[in-house]
Amino acid sequence: MSSTFPLKGKKIIIGVTGSIAAYKSAELVRLLVKEGTMVRVVMTCSATTFISPLTLSVLSKSDVISEINANEHWNNHVELGLWADLMIIAPCTANTLSKMANGLCDNMLLATYLSAKCPVVVAPAMDLDMYKHPSTKQNINTLVKYKNHVLNAPKGELASGLHGEGRMQEPSDIVAWASSFLSGKQLFKNKHFLITAGPTYEAIDPVRYIGNHSSGKMGFALAEEAAKQGAKVTLISGPVALEIQHPNIQRIDVVSADQMFKACKKHFKKADVLIKSAAVADFKPQVAKTNKIKTKKNLTITLDENQDILKYLGTKKTKKQFIVGFALESQSGETFAKEKIKKKNLDLIVLNSLKDKGAGFGHNTNKVTLIDSSFKSKKLPLMAKSKVAKYILSAISDCIL
Numbered sequence: 001m002s003s004t005f006p007l008k009g010k011k012i013i014i015g016v017t018g019s020i021a022a023y024k025s026a027e028l029v030r031l032l033v034k035e036g037t038m039v040r041v042v043m044t045c046s047a048t049t050f051i052s053p054l055t056l057s058v059l060s061k062s063d064v065i066s067e068i069n070a071n072e073h074w075n076n077h078v079e080l081g082l083w084a085d086l087m088i089i090a091p092c093t094a095n096t097l098s099k100m101a102n103g104l105c106d107n108m109l110l111a112t113y114l115s116a117k118c119p120v121v122v123a124p125a126m127d128l129d130m131y132k133h134p135s136t137k138q139n140i141n142t143l144v145k146y147k148n149h150v151l152n153a154p155k156g157e158l159a160s161g162l163h164g165e166g167r168m169q170e171p172s173d174i175v176a177w178a179s180s181f182l183s184g185k186q187l188f189k190n191k192h193f194l195i196t197a198g199p200t201y202e203a204i205d206p207v208r209y210i211g212n213h214s215s216g217k218m219g220f221a222l223a224e225e226a227a228k229q230g231a232k233v234t235l236i237s238g239p240v241a242l243e244i245q246h247p248n249i250q251r252i253d254v255v256s257a258d259q260m261f262k263a264c265k266k267h268f269k270k271a272d273v274l275i276k277s278a279a280v281a282d283f284k285p286q287v288a289k290t291n292k293i294k295t296k297k298n299l300t301i302t303l304d305e306n307q308d309i310l311k312y313l314g315t316k317k318t319k320k321q322f323i324v325g326f327a328l329e330s331q332s333g334e335t336f337a338k339e340k341i342k343k344k345n346l347d348l349i350v351l352n353s354l355k356d357k358g359a360g361f362g363h364n365t366n367k368v369t370l371i372d373s374s375f376k377s378k379k380l381p382l383m384a385k386s387k388v389a390k391y392i393l394s395a396i397s398d399c400i401l
Contacts, residue, residue: 006179006180006182006183007032007035007036007037007175007178007179007182008035008036008037009036009037009038010036010037010038010085010086010182011037011038011040011083011084011085011086012032012037012038012039012040012084012085012086012087012088012178013039013040013041013042013080013083013084013086013087013088013112013116013118014028014029014032014039014040014041014042014056014060014088014089014090015041015042015043015087015088015089015090015092015109015112015113016041016042016043016044016047016051016056016089016090016091016109017043017044017046017047017089017091017092017093017095017096017109018044018045018046018047018049018050018093018095019047019050019091019092019093019125019126019168020050020125020159021090021091021125021167021168022047022050022051022091023050023051024090024091024168024170024171025041025051025056025090025091025171026051026055026056026059027171028088028090028171028174028175029041029056029059029060030059030171031171031172031175032175032178033059033060033061035175035179038062039060039061039062040060040062040065040080040083040084041053041056041057041060041062041064041065042064042065042066042080042108042109042112043056043064043065043066043108043109044066044096044107044108044109045066045067045107047066048066053066065080065108066108067107067108068107068108068111077108077111077112077115078115080112080115081112081113081114081115081116081117081118082115082117084116084118085118085182086118086119086120086121086178086181086182087112087113087116087118087119087120087121088120088121088123088174088178089109089113089120089121089122089123090121090122090123090125090168090169090171090174091123091124091125091168092122092123092124092125093124093125093126094124094126094130094131094133094136094139096109096110097122097124097136097139097140097143098135098136098139100113100122100139100143100148101138101139101140101142101143101146102139119147119148119149119181120148120149121148121149121150121151121174121177121178121181122143122148122149122150122151123151123153123168123169123174123247124136124140124150124151124153124166124168125153125166125167125168126153126166127158127159127160127162127166128158128160128162128163128164128165128166130166131153131164131165131166132165149181151169151174151177151247151248152165152169152247152248152249152250153165153166153167153168153169154167154169154244154247155167169247173245173246173247174247176228176245176246177246177247177248180228180229180230181230186229186230187229187230187393187397187401188226188229188230188231188273188393188397189230189231190230191230191231191232191272191273192231192232192233192234192270192271192272192273193223193226193231193232193233193234193271193272193273193274193275194233194234194236194264194267194268194271194273194274194275195219195222195223195226195233195234195235195236195274195275195276195277196219196235196236196237196260196264196275196276196277196278196280196309197214197216197218197219197220197222197223197235197236197237197238197240197277197278198214198215198216198219198237198238198239198240198242198278198279199211199212199213199214199216199238199239199240199278199279199280199281200238200254200255200256200257200259200260200278200279200280200281200306201238201239201255201256201281202256202257202281202283202284202285202288202306203256203284203285203288204285204288204289204293204301205288205289205290205291205292205293206289206290206291206292207292208292208293210281210283210284210285211281212279212281212361213361213362214238214240214278214279214361215240215241215242215361215362216237216238216240216242216278217242217362217363217364217385218277218326218366218385218388218389219235219237219275219277219278220235220237220240220242220244221385221386221388221389222275222277222389222392222393223235223244223246223249224244224245224246224249224386224389225386225389225390225393226273226275226389226393227246227247227248227249228246229393230248231248231273232248232250233246233248233249233250234249234250234252234267234271235249235250235251235252236252236254236260236263236264236267236278237251237252237253237254237278238254238255238260238278238279238280239253239255252267256284257280257281257284257306257307257309258284258306258307260278260280260309261306261307261309261312264276264309264313265312265313268313268316271321272320272321272322272400273321273322273323273324273396273400274313274321274322274323274324275324275392276309276310276313276323276324276325276326277324277326277350279328279361280306280309281306282305282306283303283304283305283306284303284304284306285301285302285303285304286301286302286303286304287302308344310323310325310344310346311343311344311345314344314345314346315345317345322347322348322396322399322400323344323345323346323347323348324346324347324348324349324350324392324396325340325341325344325346325348325349325350326349326350326351326352327340327349327350327351327352328352328353328354328360328361329351329352329353329354330353330354330355333351333353333369334351334369334371334377337349337351337369337371338371338375341371341373341375346373347372347373347399348370348371348372348373348392348395348396348399349370349371350368350369350370350392351368351369351370351371352366352367352368352369353367356382357382358382359382363385364384364385365382365383365384365385366382366383366385366388367380367381367382367383368380368388368392370391370392370395372395372399378395
């Protein structure tokens with residue numbers, strides 16, 4: 001959370017709809033109030049069957065509204081819509097999504113939404129098949145066209161017992177999004193980042209592979225920081241034991257270099273910035289055996305060269321695109337990095353050495369040198385990868401903003 005408390009004094013409406021995930025709304029309200037936010041809660045009638053309005057009233061320190069007319073008192077939805085700096089609908093069911101997209105207005109929450117002059121962010125929550133249904137996707141696309149912000153519904157265990165997309169974003173992540181959004185530090189708003197992370201595994205047989213020690217930590221730190229600064233991020237990751245946190249990140253999991261190449265080709269055209277931090281295997285077995293290879297004293301594996309993804313994308317780069325590469329070297333690092341800039345048509349390269357203690361694969365820290373296309377360099381001391389990510393993004397913003 002920002003040390004400048006960007007949420008302090010802000011006025012936020014929390015809309016709660018009839019989903020089992022409504023229990024998370026209590027934590028969302030609690031966290032916002034803790035940040036110094038003024039919170040008003042508006043519930044649909046069905047939401048009140050999942051969580052008590054009294055609970056949310058106590059946490060928000062304000063009366064909860066669920067009806068336009070209650071006890072002969074008219075709740076002014078227009079006034080409420082003008083009051084707020086931000087409206088967050090979390091959880092948002094498929095039913096409410098549909099009504100919002102089609103302009104229906106049969107409850108207080110929808111009346112408030114249609115009256116709101118502030119930005120609106122929606123955190124969908126529903127079962128996997130409902131979330132994947134074409135009508136739901138169409139409704140989400142419509143809301144985005146209306147300039148609403150729709151958070152991803154990440155994978156996880158669902159109330160039905162299924163496992164997949166459809167979970168409501170965690171309250172802490174929604175608060176982080178709101179903090180970043182309202183802080184005004186959205187340097188990369190309306191920019192699309194394509195980031196690769198982690199290793200690739202090249203199959204030898206069903207149980208063995210050629211790989212490397214990349215943990216993906218640097219790439220994930222870059223994705224999180226870019227998203228915090230307003231970017232829409234597509235993160236293509238090899239096999240890693242990491243989870244994304246920010247709702248602006250779309251994660252695509254791959255295993256092999258070929259799979260990563262195909263995913264990069266698919267998403268590169270719409271990217272404003274490509275950061276290729278993945279450690280892609282240079283070679284792959286010419287033939288991956290379908291059965292496990294029996295133990296032998298001598299085994300020869302013939303290798304083929306993998307497609308150089310960064311070089312290929314460098315040939316496709318437009319004048320409006322910015323490409324960042326990574327170089328991990330053990331000797332003559334700057335010489336090789338500068339050659340890589342020229343050969344692969346890069347705008348910036350991040351050089352790190354295998355010889356620097358605490359840098360490179362597996363660590364939470366890194367020690368890098370940033371070199372731009374004119375060969376100007378900036379050496380950074382050893383620091384957390386999350387902080388390195390901020391320096392890299394600062395260097396990008398200096399060039400494209």
